[in-house]
Amino acid sequence: MEKEFKVTPWDVSGNVDYEKLIKEFGVEKISDKLLERIKKHTKDLHFMLKRKVVFSHRDMNWLLDEYEKKNKFFLYTGRAPSGPIHLGHLLPWIFCKWLQDKFDVEMWFQFPDEEKFLFKEDLTLEETEKWTKENMLDIIALGFKPEKTKFIVDTKNADLMYKEACKIAKKITFSTVKATFGFENDSNIGEIFYTSMQAVPAILPSVLKKKNIPCLIPLGIDQDPHFRVARDVYPKLGYYKPAILHSIFLPSLKGDAKMSTSDENSVIFTTDKPEDVKNKINKYAFSGGQPTLEEHKKKGGNPDIDVCYQYLKMLFEEDDKKLEKIYHDYKSGKMTTGEIKNYTIEKINAFLKEHQKRREEARKKIEKFLF
Numbered sequence: 001m002e003k004e005f006k007v008t009p010w011d012v013s014g015n016v017d018y019e020k021l022i023k024e025f026g027v028e029k030i031s032d033k034l035l036e037r038i039k040k041h042t043k044d045l046h047f048m049l050k051r052k053v054v055f056s057h058r059d060m061n062w063l064l065d066e067y068e069k070k071n072k073f074f075l076y077t078g079r080a081p082s083g084p085i086h087l088g089h090l091l092p093w094i095f096c097k098w099l100q101d102k103f104d105v106e107m108w109f110q111f112p113d114e115e116k117f118l119f120k121e122d123l124t125l126e127e128t129e130k131w132t133k134e135n136m137l138d139i140i141a142l143g144f145k146p147e148k149t150k151f152i153v154d155t156k157n158a159d160l161m162y163k164e165a166c167k168i169a170k171k172i173t174f175s176t177v178k179a180t181f182g183f184e185n186d187s188n189i190g191e192i193f194y195t196s197m198q199a200v201p202a203i204l205p206s207v208l209k210k211k212n213i214p215c216l217i218p219l220g221i222d223q224d225p226h227f228r229v230a231r232d233v234y235p236k237l238g239y240y241k242p243a244i245l246h247s248i249f250l251p252s253l254k255g256d257a258k259m260s261t262s263d264e265n266s267v268i269f270t271t272d273k274p275e276d277v278k279n280k281i282n283k284y285a286f287s288g289g290q291p292t293l294e295e296h297k298k299k300g301g302n303p304d305i306d307v308c309y310q311y312l313k314m315l316f317e318e319d320d321k322k323l324e325k326i327y328h329d330y331k332s333g334k335m336t337t338g339e340i341k342n343y344t345i346e347k348i349n350a351f352l353k354e355h356q357k358r359r360e361e362a363r364k365k366i367e368k369f370l371f
């Protein structure tokens, strides 16, 4: 029997059926025709698009219509600071960086530093302040252009945001957010208001420049419900509905649908040392291999459920040919579990070595990104 799954902005559990989610959320699968249309402008396609890691969208054809009429869009995404950054978080952001380079557009990055304070019992606002700064380093390290990237922090930029949030909040009823997010009578009123804060950056450049500017929001699909609610409101205030690109989740080491900080042994942080990565992968990474080497050589492994293979496919092996070879060698039993694990450890550590260097350099650059 199929296991029930759940996808909300605060909780992802079970075996996520993305086909079903597309229907439930009312979004559209990215078609080959749309990929061709994107490629016309970007010349090549990011491997996340080719491999359907970025798999569904809202209103991308409209966004490209506007772009072709010289009505350029800006990018918007975000991070709710509450702890260290893990590899899963990087997935939509690496894709954003590619979009910024290809379309040469502005990127607005929100840090809703009140969000996890409101939704988690054990987090103070003072702690989120530290995480805001730490998380910014990871985003800067990915290489966003300082002159085209703006960080907005909800509590620091409240003067910019609060008025617009109120206008949005006035048009969303409690029954709508209750039905969307499952709030109960004991949910605090900050939680109930929160969607209106996340909705603001999608129109903020339009408000500030006093003209309508299209917006594209790349995100993990867990964040879509906020915008599903807000998209009904924007036109009522005279703004465009933003377009959205959704990515699937990077699984946890143990093979759960979404890597998440809630299980320390199931997550790789961007600040992990090479030996941490090695130990975690060797000890915890769920394997699609057979119980014994002999059996593996005979029957072969299953790359589709192998966590290391998923990490290579979704983030760390850009070369399509190499990835295909790994798929076939692992499936046929020619490549062992030890070998795929070692290769993945090498790939992750090579990435993290560079990332951690840039992350330290980023400490001097934060000011350039603040709104």
Ligand code: TYM
Pocket: 009, 076, 077, 078, 079, 080, 081, 087, 088, 089, 090, 091, 092, 110, 111, 112, 115, 198, 217, 218, 219, 220, 221, 222, 223, 247, 248, 249, 250, 251, 258, 259, 260
């Ligand atoms: P947050 O801080 O939980 O996560 C930041 C971004 O990372 C994505 N993500 C993942 N993607 C792939 N695999 C994973 N295992 C994984 N874990 C997290 C999330 O989908 C998200 O895109 N409320 C938001 C912050 C926010 C935001 C936004 C996000 C504010 N404005 C606009 C997207 C767009 C949050 O708590 O994300």
